[in-house]
Amino acid sequence: MPSVSAVPPSAPSSRDSVVAALRAAGCVFAEDEAEMILATARTPAGVAAMVERRVAGLPLELVVGWAEFRGLRIAVAPGVFVPRRRTEFLVEQALRQAPGAAVVVDLCCGSGAVGAALAAALGRVELHAADIDPAAVRCARGNVSAVGGQVHQGDLFDALPGALRGRVGILAANVPYVPSDEIGLLPQEARDHEPLVALDGGTDGLDVLRRVAADAPHWLAPGGCVLVETSRHQAPTAVEVLERNGLTARLTVSEELNAHVVTGVRP
Structure with missing residues (x-):
C-alpha cells in the first residue's frame, strides 16, 4: 500500500515522472502501474489526477477503472471486489x-x-x-x-x-x-x-x-x-x-x- 504524500507541483505526465512519483509513494510495481495509468488517461491532467489518487492509496484498478483478467479488460468500480x-x-x-x-x-x-x-x-x-x-x-x-x-x-x-x-x-x-x-x-x-x-x-x-x-x-x-x-x-x-x-x-x-x-x- 503506498503511503500518503503530496503530488509534486509539476504534475507528472511523462512515463519517467509517473514512475518516479509512484516509486516515491512506495508502489512496488511502479513501472507496470505507470503503463496502465498512461494507457488509460486521455490528457496530462488526467494522468496527474490518477497519480494523485494512487499516491493517496486508492487501489490501482479503481484508479484506472479496470483490471486485466485473462487478457480481458474488466471494468471495476468503487465498492466492488477486484478480480485477482x-x-x-x-x-x-x-x-x-x-x-x-x-x-x-x-x-x-x-x-x-x-x-x-x-x-x-x-x-x-x-x-x-x-x-x-x-x-x-x-x-x-x-x-x-x-x-x-x-x-x-x-x-x-x-x-x-x-x-x-x-x-x-x-x-x-x-x-x-x-x-x-x-x-x-x-x-x-x-x-x-x-x-x-x-x-x-x-x-x-x-x-x-x-x-x-x-x-x-x-x-x-x-x-x-x-x-x-x-x-x-x-x-x-x-x-x-x-x-x-x-x-x-x-x-x-x-x-x-x-x-x-x-x-x-x-x-
Whole structure:
C-alpha cells in the first residue's frame, strides 16, 4: 500500500515522472502501474489526477477503472471486489474439466470477470452471473453483457432462473473464504476498498462454500462441475464438504499463482 504524500507541483505526465512519483509513494510495481495509468488517461491532467489518487492509496484498478483478467479488460468500480490474477487458475481448471460446457454460471460474481473470461474462451455459451451486492451487479452487467450474458441479483442460487436447474455445465463460485477474525489481517487496500460481503466467509471461512455445495448438485448437469477457490489450509476441508454432498472432488494447486481450486463433479 503506498503511503500518503503530496503530488509534486509539476504534475507528472511523462512515463519517467509517473514512475518516479509512484516509486516515491512506495508502489512496488511502479513501472507496470505507470503503463496502465498512461494507457488509460486521455490528457496530462488526467494522468496527474490518477497519480494523485494512487499516491493517496486508492487501489490501482479503481484508479484506472479496470483490471486485466485473462487478457480481458474488466471494468471495476468503487465498492466492488477486484478480480485477482490467481483466480485465472480457476478459469483454467473449469475449461480443462468442461471444455464443451454450454451453460455457465458465475456465482458470487463480483465484477463478472470469471464469467466473462469463461464465455470468451468457450464461444457460444449461455452465461448467467449473480451476486447479492447491488454495486457488484451494476458493475458486472457491463462486463457480462459484452459477452452475451445475463446478471441477476440475489442470495446465491435464489438469484438464478429456475430453468437452469440440472443444466449447468460450469458453476464457478468464487465465494468469500476469509475467516471473520482474519479480515483485519488483509492488505489495507482490501480492507478499506472492498465490500465485507465479498471477503468474510464466516468462522472458518467456509460458511458460503457449504451453502453452495449443498445446492450445487441440484443445478449441475450430469458431469457438470462446481469450482471454488480456497486457501491452502482450508482446501482439505473444502474437498470433504463437496464429497459429503455427493460430488467427486479434487484439489488442484498452482504454486506460481498461490492458487488452490477445489473442483466437484456431479456423477
